[in-house]
Amino acid sequence: MTPEENAFQDRIDRGEKIEPKEWMPEGYRKTLIRQIGQHAHSEIVGQLPEGNWITRAPTLERKAILLAKVQDEAGHGLYLYSAAETLGVSRDELLDLLHAGKMKYSSIFNYPTLNWADIGAVGWLVDGAAIMNQVPLQRTSYGPYSRAMIRICKEESFHQRQGYDILLKMCLQGTEDQKAMAQDAMNRFWYPALMMFGPSDKDSVHSAQSMQWKIKINTNDELRQKFVDQTVPQAEYLGLTIPDPNLKWNEEKGGYDFSEPDWSEFFAVIAGNGPCNAERMEARVTAWEDGAWFREGLMAHANKQAERRKAARHAAE
């Protein structure tokens, strides 16, 4: 390590926040851009599976709550793109990379939402897993990222409660059909939620470096365990069965034993073969391309206005 790098690591070790204008290793910057960018992309792609049920929400109140939630997600996208911009990459550059398939978003959004209980499951399990990942990141070393995560976590935990509330209603006050929907959602979302923490990273050098930089705070396995331990009693309260015959309390470790997700499925989805990868990308690319005239129109108007103001100033001089 160079003296600069040493000093940088010392600051991180002391718990100082790194701010945009300050020196940072190129790897730190790149890793952060990738991580924050992916997170931002996940927020905007994440509008799609939930947006899929807005027009079909079963009550006006549920519709309003879901709209507010999807709006929040777009807002999170905005914070995160702003945080990434402090690292010298523009939102449009990041979007271009997304649209070209050169940047990823969270694979969970490549799964379809097939019934209303899925909207509950996305809130409870998907946001739940996301929060588990994000809460520690409130303490991440990069200032703007840390501050964005603080805002986001506050809203996400609200979303998680709303998701759980959907399932509470369906499971505790619902008809048999509704309970079946909830169980179906559980069956489909359990393993994809576990996959959200990523494969075991104990041997990954990459992860080790990120942890040293406090871009990553916990290992994937730690977070996955924590998620399972938190979620199992919640599922029990709903009367839902977790689709894992090996799930069992392990007194010794003070947590549940559980089955690993099918990692071949995880890699297939990453590779573009999830149930909805093509649809999600097509939706985003179409939105972007069809909206080009709109963005250009606004830009042209802004330029004209600036010209007019300049001309008016000249005339006044």
Place this chain on the structure above:
Amino acid sequence: MTPEENAFQDRIDRGEKIEPKEWMPEGYRKTLIRQIGQHAHSEIVGQLPEGNWITRAPTLERKAILLAKVQDEAGHGLYLYSAAETLGVSRDELLDLLHAGKMKYSSIFNYPTLNWADIGAVGWLVDGAAIMNQVPLQRTSYGPYSRAMIRICKEESFHQRQGYDILLKMCLQGTEDQKAMAQDAMNRFWYPALMMFGPSDKDSVHSAQSMQWKIKINTNDELRQKFVDQTVPQAEYLGLTIPDPNLKWNEEKGGYDFSEPDWSEFFAVIAGNGPCNAERMEARVTAWEDGAWFREGLMAHANKQAERRKAARHAAE
């Protein structure tokens, strides 16, 4: 009249059929092209209001019947374009005129189908009025047109019975909601159906000429009266109220007195301001434009095949 024209009129007066290769006055040809072309266009545009309910038909049997009906209409379009082609105008030329707004189709198809009873009403009232117009045209002087009308009338009367059957089911075995739908359909389709015969034509020279040529057999008013007289008892059987406070049996004339439709609405719809004119034209033009690559592809393949056959023949010689 020239001697040729006199001889032509004599043939018509004797009830002879005029066939494609035979001499005919230019006005006769033009009038026929307009009339047959409009009728053909009506068949293909007429697919749209009924097609609107195929995906929502209430039973599989009703869906099958409706599909068969819409298929028949496209088939009628095919016969009629063929009949027009014998007069020296191609289908594509006629379609270009339709798409450019230079040829019309029956204005009735500019009204929306808003509930399932509308599908019944379209069959009963719209096809009913069409048949009333078309039955006499089986005796029209132009041979290919006359033969097309004979085929079409057979199928149309079948469609009319199917439409009436939909309403029988809804009115005689239906719930209050279904009866209300049927009455609503009656209220919306009655006057547009009356308009299908066109304004009173007793003073129109144009019509007089067409009648002399046996391109038109009855006056609009005669046909309208006949339609009303036929339809009123059918409506009574269904228990539907015809939306006309002036409707009354007139013993003296042996027919019903009834209110004229609002002809200003008729002319507004003709002028393009009906409820669905823009949608219908957009649907047809879009289908045509989006399908250009398909038609060109088929044509290119046919040409390649012909070339290959020619080359094979040459090689064999």
Place this chain on the structure above:
Amino acid sequence: MGAAVAAVDRAAFVEWLERVGDNALVLGHRVSEWCGHSPVLEEDIALANQALDLIGQCQLWLGLAGEVEGQGRSADNLAYLRDAAAFRNVLLVERPNGDFGQTLMRQFLFDAFHIELMRALKASSDPRVAEIAAKAEKEVAYHLERSADLVISLGDGTEESRNRMQKALNVLYPYTGEMFHDDATDKAVAEAGIAPLPSSLRAAWDATVREVLEAATLTHPGETYQHGINGAGGGKRGVHSEYLGYILAEMQFLQRAYPGAVW
């Protein structure tokens, strides 16, 4: 029931409330179709927010409609269990989204009417109506500010954006007359002081529209044919376009498929 209700035909009041509520519901639905598909992230946020406001307003208006009707129907019952012919929204709000320009133009033409209606309703003889209007007015004022700004920017933007906005205007303008068309229901509630006559809002709307179109360098379509006010047609009278049936089939699926379930 308040004094206003005694003085007005209850059915007319309910019908009028359904008109206001259904406008918000159907427009909210259309706007919500954009979620995640708009041209830029800021618009995703703005549209979701707008849909949210409209659904919230719909809950209040239809809630009051059910209350005045007095047959135990909730806002959800009205939204989810009426078929198309019982809906009372104007045709404008059920027009398809089209390109983003059509969505914006539809919004602007409606917002400019909506704000005048909400302002006038603050003086309603029925305090419940006045209260809902006061709450909605703030939201609607913001909607109008946005939609007017965007219409101006895009009209006075590139040639393409101008053409698209002009086309949107030409396509949609024939659906604006219905908003200002007085019928028996409108007259009944106006006489009871519950609401202004729709026609009384026209001049202010017209001024806003002309001002914005001018700033947008767009050409006013002039006096065009107006849908929904002649004959028996028009969304306010329950005669809709073919689009509404599809909107409702989607919107109402769960309530229809699982009758009586709580969500």
Place this chain on the structure above:
Amino acid sequence: MGAAVAAVDRAAFVEWLERVGDNALVLGHRVSEWCGHSPVLEEDIALANQALDLIGQCQLWLGLAGEVEGQGRSADNLAYLRDAAAFRNVLLVERPNGDFGQTLMRQFLFDAFHIELMRALKASSDPRVAEIAAKAEKEVAYHLERSADLVISLGDGTEESRNRMQKALNVLYPYTGEMFHDDATDKAVAEAGIAPLPSSLRAAWDATVREVLEAATLTHPGETYQHGINGAGGGKRGVHSEYLGYILAEMQFLQRAYPGAVW
């Protein structure tokens, strides 16, 4: 109940019948969406006819499913009163219509499977199955003749038509594997001699596809990822795409909104 039913798990037989019937229903629905909107009048006719055949087949298969189930459900009950998770069609048939090339390619890939299935079913141990298959075979043979011809013509047409057909093939091919994937239900009905194992139809399908693609000058996508056969997914097991819910909301609206009404 015939001998075959005694020998096979009734639930498996019903499930299998729903798979066959739902394929016809959902594909018929998709095809019917084109009515009046196709590129040329002859196609309007052909597509309406094809949809009609498929809906007719669906009536027979679902009718038999209800009969075997023995709980009094009619074909209409099964078509109109099941929600998406109870549908058993393969993912391929619910793919959106896309451009006309995608519709044709979807049809061809399905027809080439469908014909093999119908041919094999004529030897079913259940005479009712054999009878339906014999009737459907003629229709399906005609569908395949048409779709294969069109795929060839458009593949070997213009550069644009070729590109569109190649793209359609690449997009849809990953949804073909599900048709040939054997699961417990397939094995149960195959053991009872009711139906062939799906995998047993693959070689003939593959030959047809390769022959037609070659004549069409299209490039076979080779071994691609196949949807619906891994994990818990797949339409045959009731895990569909997001499209099916919208199809059903539309298809089922009247039956859902007016329960018990006769039409």
